Amino acid sequence: MRSAGVLPLHAPNRPPQPAHPARLILILSLTPTVGLGIGRFAYSLVLPDMRDALGWSYSAAGFLNTINAAGYLAGALVASRIIKRFGLAATVRWGTLACVLSLALCALSGNFVVLNFARLLVGIGAAVAFVGGASLAATIAQSRPERADFLLSLFYAGPGLGILSSGLIAPFVLQAFGPGSWWIVWWAMTLLSIVLTLPLLLAPIGIDAGIIGTAPAKFTIRPVLIYLIGYFLFGAGYIAYMTFMIAYVRDAGGGASAQSAFWCLIGLSAFVTPWLWRRVLSRHNGGLSTTMILAVNAIGAALPLLGHSPAWLATSALVFGVSFFAVVGSTTAFVRFNYPPADWPVAIAAMTIAFGIGQTVGPTITGAITDAFGSLSYALDAGAVMLALGAVATAFQKRLARAS
Numbered sequence: 001m002r003s004a005g006v007l008p009l010h011a012p013n014r015p016p017q018p019a020h021p022a023r024l025i026l027i028l029s030l031t032p033t034v035g036l037g038i039g040r041f042a043y044s045l046v047l048p049d050m051r052d053a054l055g056w057s058y059s060a061a062g063f064l065n066t067i068n069a070a071g072y073l074a075g076a077l078v079a080s081r082i083i084k085r086f087g088l089a090a091t092v093r094w095g096t097l098a099c100v101l102s103l104a105l106c107a108l109s110g111n112f113v114v115l116n117f118a119r120l121l122v123g124i125g126a127a128v129a130f131v132g133g134a135s136l137a138a139t140i141a142q143s144r145p146e147r148a149d150f151l152l153s154l155f156y157a158g159p160g161l162g163i164l165s166s167g168l169i170a171p172f173v174l175q176a177f178g179p180g181s182w183w184i185v186w187w188a189m190t191l192l193s194i195v196l197t198l199p200l201l202l203a204p205i206g207i208d209a210g211i212i213g214t215a216p217a218k219f220t221i222r223p224v225l226i227y228l229i230g231y232f233l234f235g236a237g238y239i240a241y242m243t244f245m246i247a248y249v250r251d252a253g254g255g256a257s258a259q260s261a262f263w264c265l266i267g268l269s270a271f272v273t274p275w276l277w278r279r280v281l282s283r284h285n286g287g288l289s290t291t292m293i294l295a296v297n298a299i300g301a302a303l304p305l306l307g308h309s310p311a312w313l314a315t316s317a318l319v320f321g322v323s324f325f326a327v328v329g330s331t332t333a334f335v336r337f338n339y340p341p342a343d344w345p346v347a348i349a350a351m352t353i354a355f356g357i358g359q360t361v362g363p364t365i366t367g368a369i370t371d372a373f374g375s376l377s378y379a380l381d382a383g384a385v386m387l388a389l390g391a392v393a394t395a396f397q398k399r400l401a402r403a404s
Contacts (some may be wrong), residue, residue, distance in 0.1 A: 003140030019388075021140045025151055027203045028140075029158030031096050031133040034193045035126025037162015037267070039099045042189050043119075045170035045263060049182040051247075054110055058244075062367025064362055065243050067116045069235075071123020073356030079131035082197055088132045088345075089205045095129025097198055098122070100193045107186035129350055136205060136344045138336050147169030149282040149333060156329040160270020160321070164191060167263030174258040219346045226395040227287050227334070229355040230231055234264045234294060234327055235358025238381030240366040241320060242300045248376045252308045262317050269321025278325040284337040287397025290330040294394060297323035300388035305384070331355075338400040351360045 043065065051061050075095070083091050102122035106115060134155060141151035169192065170185045176185050221228065249262050280289045301322030304313060337346040366379035 001354070014195065021144055021147075021151055022154060024140055024203065024205060025137045026206060027199050028092065028133045028137050029155045029161070030196050030200050031129045032126070032158035033162040034096050034157070034196055034285060035043045035099045035122065035129050037159035037164075038166050038193055038196075039103060039122040039126050039162075040065075040072075040168040041159070041187075042170060043161055044069040044243055045259070046182040046185045047183075047243070048247050048250050049174055049179060050110075050321070053110075053180040053182060056372040058367040059364065060112075060367075062243065062363035062365075062370075063362035064115060064119050065239060067117040067362035069239070071120035071125075071174055073123075073353060073360055074120075075124035075127025076352035076356045077278055079128045079352070080349045082128055083132055083135070083238050083345050091132035092129050092136065092205065093200055095125040095127075095132065096197055098125030098356070099129070100197055102189065103127075103186055103190040103193055104268050104393070107183050107190060110183070113196050119239055127352055127356065131345060131349050133312045134332050134348050134376040136266045138332055138344055138348075139341065142336065142341065148193045148336070150274050150278050150333060153278060153281060153326075156325045156332075157270045157273060160273075160325055162196075163270070164264050164267025164269070166227035167260050167267055171256040171260040171263075182204050199377050207319060219343065219350055221350070223228040223400055224338075224350075224397065226360065227391055228350070230287065230290065230294070230390040230393035230397070231331060231351055232354045232358040233386045233393060234297070235355040235360075235391060236362040237301070237358075237366075237386030238297065238324060238327075239359045243363050244325075244366065244376050244379055248304060249313060250369060251376065252313075254313075256308075258310065261284045262313055265314055265317035266321035266324070269318050270325045273325045273329070276322055277329070280328070281330055281333045284399060287394035287400045290327060290334065290397075291391050291395040293326045293330055294387060294391035295325055296302070298391060300324075301380065301387055302393070305380055328355075334397075368396070 047061050051058075071145065071239055079091070086094075099122045102118045102125065103226050105121070109115065114145070128363060135150055141148040144151060166189060173185050173188055200237035230306035246259050246263065249259050254262070277293060280292055283289055297320060300316055300318075300323060303316035303319060308311065331351045335344055339347045366382055369382055370376050370379045373377075386389065
């Protein structure tokens with residue numbers, strides 16, 4: 001039986017062709033909107049108030065993102081097994097619902113153990129749902145080969161919507177309710193996520209043909225080891241920027257409007273990513289596409305270290321944002337070019353694991369650097385250097401001989 005909204009094709013070897021592929025992928029993009037754009041990154045918006053109200057050090061604040069990243073890593077490790085057992089659509093939906101639950105837990109308690117559990121849960125849910133969503137999006141995009149790279153890029157605009165919407169809400173809630181109102185922000189994020197999850201629950205996203213029905217080959221790390229190292233460095237490097245930049249803007253004198261504007265610029269930049277990078281993402285050139293995008297990402301991360309003016313910070317947000325979302329998209333494009341569809345879930349999971357390990361160690365290291373030297377600039381320096389090293393590493397990745 002075919003899922004609703006899927007039309008049969010005359011060519012038997014092609015994936016099923018959805019009637020509205022762009023719409024389905026945009027609905028799927030709500031998975032990283034909730035799990036990443038809100039579930040992970042909204043923490044940066046409330047971190048300064050939580051740190052002040054709860055008496056945390058920068059290391060403790062960074063550890064909450066480390067535990068989130070550890071959950072993401074754990075989710076990535078089990079994602080392909082969950083997908084095999086329950087299917088892609090169920091994995092996407094239940095993973096996203098776990099993220100919504102975790103946001104509610106953050107609003108209910110200031111206990112450090114409870115908050116750590118909530119951050120762990122959102123990490124697991126986000127990773128499982130992301131691997132399933134990315135595999136589904138790649139399958140849908142492949143049904144329109146002439147537009148596949150553009151369609152796939154739509155999925156990675158999802159976190160931008162979460163960043164934009166949380167940036168329009170969180171700083172002004174904190175301003176309206178005053179110090180110690182971080183828990184009210186988490187309730188607002190929970191309600192927002194519930195609204196965004198509804199289309200995922202209602203839409204016909206169960207397009208598992210070509211992935212679930214075929215036994216995948218064993219994934220081999222060695223041919224893509226250098227690429228995985230580069231993606232690990234991206235995971236370790238980007239997290240410093242996304243964890244501490246709001247605190248950096250606040251420490252530089254930026255109020256609620258400045259913090260909201262900075263965060264929203266990162267979110268808005270996601271919506272130009274599909275058009276800006278589509279030619280780069282369409283090239284089957286090994287790791288060079290990722291290299292180019294990562295190099296721009298490193299530049300964006302380094303720009304705040306050269307000046308604190310609003311214009312300079314805005315430029316940093318835009319440059320970082322347009323490349324940040326595209327890096328993740330480039331890894332899925334790499335998988336799509338180099339592996340048959342049956343191997344996409346396990347290959348995407350492998351990429352997500354490398355990324356997850358990087359972002360697990362990143363927050364605690366950068367938080368410790370900040371505590372040791374007394375300035376966020378050093379943590380941001382370290383993050384930019386790791387992004388640059390990631391760009392160098394992925395440049396050495398060659399094209400693979402794809403099995404048919």
